[in-house]
Amino acid sequence: MHAQNQSIGYAPGRAEWLGNHTDYNDGLVLGVGLEVGATVTVQPAPDGQLVLRAEHLGEEMACGLDALRPVGQGAWANYVLGVAAGFLARGAKAQGLNLAIRSTVPMGAGLSSSAALECATARALQQAWGTDFDDMELAKIGQEAEHKFAGVRCGLLDQVTSLFAARDHAVFFDCRSLEVERVPVPPEARFVIVQSGVKHALSDGAYNQRRAECEEAARILGVGKLREATPQLIDEEERSGHLQGAPWRRAMHVVGENARVVTAVDALRAGDLTKVGQLMNESHESSRTLFENSSEELDFLAAEARTIPGCLGARLTGGGFGGAVLAMVRRGTDEGFVKSIGEGVNRAWGKTPQTLVTGAGGA
Numbered sequence: 001m002h003a004q005n006q007s008i009g010y011a012p013g014r015a016e017w018l019g020n021h022t023d024y025n026d027g028l029v030l031g032v033g034l035e036v037g038a039t040v041t042v043q044p045a046p047d048g049q050l051v052l053r054a055e056h057l058g059e060e061m062a063c064g065l066d067a068l069r070p071v072g073q074g075a076w077a078n079y080v081l082g083v084a085a086g087f088l089a090r091g092a093k094a095q096g097l098n099l100a101i102r103s104t105v106p107m108g109a110g111l112s113s114s115a116a117l118e119c120a121t122a123r124a125l126q127q128a129w130g131t132d133f134d135d136m137e138l139a140k141i142g143q144e145a146e147h148k149f150a151g152v153r154c155g156l157l158d159q160v161t162s163l164f165a166a167r168d169h170a171v172f173f174d175c176r177s178l179e180v181e182r183v184p185v186p187p188e189a190r191f192v193i194v195q196s197g198v199k200h201a202l203s204d205g206a207y208n209q210r211r212a213e214c215e216e217a218a219r220i221l222g223v224g225k226l227r228e229a230t231p232q233l234i235d236e237e238e239r240s241g242h243l244q245g246a247p248w249r250r251a252m253h254v255v256g257e258n259a260r261v262v263t264a265v266d267a268l269r270a271g272d273l274t275k276v277g278q279l280m281n282e283s284h285e286s287s288r289t290l291f292e293n294s295s296e297e298l299d300f301l302a303a304e305a306r307t308i309p310g311c312l313g314a315r316l317t318g319g320g321f322g323g324a325v326l327a328m329v330r331r332g333t334d335e336g337f338v339k340s341i342g343e344g345v346n347r348a349w350g351k352t353p354q355t356l357v358t359g360a361g362g363a
């Protein structure tokens with residue numbers, strides 16, 4: 001514990017730059033930390049209780065350390081309680097705590113407000129309870145909280161990006177080997193996240209359904225995970241009539257996304273943002289037609305974004321089915337972009353969209 005017995009954990013929200021629904025297929029992802037995040041401040045509390053106060057929501061709840069269980073679907077507290085349960089399951093010597101939570105990550109926008117909260121909680125508990133899990137283990141604790149306390153069978157993209165995020169760097173993550181590499185982001189790149197205004201709830205079943213479809217495609221292809229599938233194998237199985245319809249489309253998307261991540265990392269290293277932008281556009285198209293996790297609103301925002309001078313590429317980010325579009329714009333054009341997209345959306349929907357302008361933020 002720090003002076004005054006207080007520990008503070010911070011973790012940023014994340015944007016999925018490329019690599020859509022690749023993580024739980026053991027694939028490749030490129031994430032970027034945001035300049036907004038969650039902060040969890042903890043102090044000892046008596047009676048073996050966790051007392052949670054979400055200051056940005058004005059909500060409070062308490063739970064005994066001996067009775068950690070989910071408190072109803074979608075509740076923010078589950079992300080905190082789930083992480084505490086993960087520490088306990090790994091033998092942490094837990095004591096009662098007061099946890100004061102603050103977050104500046106927009107909720108339900110596909111920016112992983114939940115992962116930011118899990119990772120900030122994990123960092124604070126690590127200090128308070130004196131554990132020494134490495135960041136990959138903390139990421140797994142966060143993922144377990146999603147699986148067991150929120151009912152979302154997510155991969156590790158959100159937690160790994162949040163915990164490994166570094167200012168002016170992207171996080172290139174191989175979900176099979178668990179290797180993480182930080183790749184410098186050229187200074188001309190700025191990100192604008194434009195919310196569709198359609199609430200995105202991963203736990204509504206669509207996400208888990210896509211995951212099951214990927215598993216089905218892998219089974220038909222005779223591979224453990226879609227990471228092992230190649231375009232040739234998919235082609236053969238399609239021509240022989242085994243892999244058709246939705247499983248074929250899901251496999252094509254995942255294989256295409258893995259390839260796009262590799263190409264994008266090379267392009268980033270060469271400073272070729274134009275190429276990265278094209279890959280973002282292709283990724284959105286693949287989500288729209290193959291993975292079918294886009295929506296009318298997200299398609300509109302991505303198309304509108306690309307008409308604006310300075311925009312290099314735009315795609316849906318995160319789980320999909322609502323949430324937000326991530327646009328990459330040239331430095332110096334972000335203000336103009338926000339104005340133009342606001343006008344375009346206003347003309348179409350009669351309202352101004354929420355936007356977030358950010359560079360690559362650190363943990």
Ligand code: GLA
Nearest residue numbers: 020021154155156157318319
């Ligand atoms: C959500 C999940 C991630 C990942 C993305 C899609 O953000 O939490 O694990 O699957 O969707 O790429």
